[in-house]
Amino acid sequence: MQENANLTVLVIDPNPVMRASLHNMLTLASISKIDFAVSSGTAIKQLAKRSYDIILCEYDLGSGLDDGQDGQQLLEDLRHHKLIGLLTIFIMITSEGVYSKVVSAAELTPTDYILKPFTVDALAGRIARALERRSVFLPAFQLIGQDNAREAIASCVRGEASHPRYAPEFVRLRAELHASLNEQAEAEVLYGAVLAAKPAGWARLGLARTLAAQQRFDEAEALLAALVADHPKLMAAYDLRSRCLEMTGAPKLAQSALEDAVAISPHMVRRLRKLGEVALEAGDLAVAEKSFRQVVAKARYSEFRDPEDHVNLIKALIRKGDAAQAGAIIRDLEKSLRGNPNTEACKAFSKAMLAEATGNADAVHEELHAAVRAGAGLSGKLKLALARSCLASQLDTRASEVVLSVINDAGSGVTVQQATSVFVKAGRPDLADSVKLQLKAQAQQRLEVALEKTGAGDFKGAVQTLLEARHLSPGNLPVMIAAAGAILRQIDAMGWAPKLAEHCAGMLDTIRKLDSAHPELARLNNAYTAAKRKYGMSA
DSSP, rough: OGGGTTTTTEESSSSSSHHHHHHHHHHHHHHEEEEEEHHHHHHHHHHHOOOOOOEEEEEEOOTHHHHHHHHHHHHHHHHHSSOOOTOOOEEEEHHHHHHHHHHHOOOOOOEEEEEOOOOOHHHHHHHHHHHHHHHHHHHHHHHTTTHHHHHHHHHHHHHHHOOOOGHHHHHHHHHHHHHHHTHHHHHHHHHHHHHOOOOEEEEEHHHHHHHTTTTHHHHHHHHHHHHHHHHHTOOOHHHHHHHHHHTTTTTHHHHHHHHHHHHHHHOOHHHHHHHHHHHHHHHHHHHHHHHHHHHHHHHTTTTTTTTTHHHHHHHHHHHHHHHHHHHHHHHHHHHHHOOOOOOHHHHHHHHHHHHHHHHOHHHHHHHHHHHHHHHGGOOOHHHHHHHHHHHHTTTTHHHHHHHHHHOOOOGGGGOOHHHHHHOOOOTTHHHHHHHHHHHHHHHHHHHHHHHHHHHHTOHHHHHHHHHHHHHHTTOOOHHHHHHHHHHHHHHHOOOHHOOOOOOOHHHHHHHHHHHOOOHHHHHHHHHHHHHHHHOOOOO
């Protein structure tokens, strides 16, 4: 087993006897580079510093602790926060009695499971099988890591032909890659072909996702209703069904779908948070309060604590009219999350909501000003809520400041239209127009900066600046023309960049729709075709 000598392994298990046993087994399997973690928290800290080839994780991580997190939830946290990638082998260790529950409810599956008790040979066999699978998928995984989804799809086609044993997994990966490129029709065809041969739960869920991405929410919801009836522990189906119901204007049914999921899998913090949000929207304050309380309690033991969870709980309590409890949660927020960079902003916003509920207008203004000053790191969703509160208190300048900060944060996930709709819904279209004019001016400034960077030979800098300009002014034709041209110059000078090429192709399509006779369009199309030919991408 000489090939095992260079493998790095992280063992996650709270039981010292089991850790020692696994150490012995791994040593006998010629694996010596072994680290240990005794809880989900210590595992997350270690994985934030370095990566491992293999993670062996005990399913039952509680061992008397109060966090309630198990190995499956840890896996989902690690994937959600991108602490492990596709190349990491994650093997879950569980008992036979728990396995049937785990495997049916798993939302993100491990590479493999191993049932206790097991021998050295059994463990070595699982590792060998996982390494074989990784080698088969390695070309596709490497291309995905390089943001080259298009070539990864081609690699999957080749892998499917070369390794028929893994054909279903390659088809699944291909469909997910098409979806990541917003090629939902292609993904839909692949899922449909799988389902024509076998009613696989993952393919039904994937098909529902593609339908939802195409805003065919009624079709997706009907498919998901049947799916959860046939597979009542396929948790991701409940989450997607809830979103579809929410999008079709049925908040009560959306809440019910999430409640069903929480009843089966009660520890997933992100689902509890979403249940609280949906219940708050539906006016079910009791469920909203209960959900947010659970989120705050469970997150207390997480490495990913977020003071915005306290804000959600405080909002539910204020709407219930429980000012005393809301005040207590504000004090807990200040005490338990001291040192978090967003705590001051969350505390100020919470105090503003409480002051508004108690009729203290002066305090509302003071705290809103404080929240805006300290709120640079807040999520886009909470910033928009802060902007709405500023508007309600006639703090128009502060509201505009917050909306502009959301739009200028490309990572917020909030579009210009979504952000400015805050003003429109508040009956202030004048403020929306004012913000759009400021954004147009900012985009023009970036155009000028990009021109200087291009003249200095900084092609990458010019592209980044122009993509920022496009985010600020998405329908701005001169910005798109300049951005597409800058991308093509960078590709010509520095080599093919798959993600940028996809950006460029999308912009050319948009330009064609806005002005098919634009004098620059033919030149850009020719340059794009020439770049594809130059780097062997024409096929």
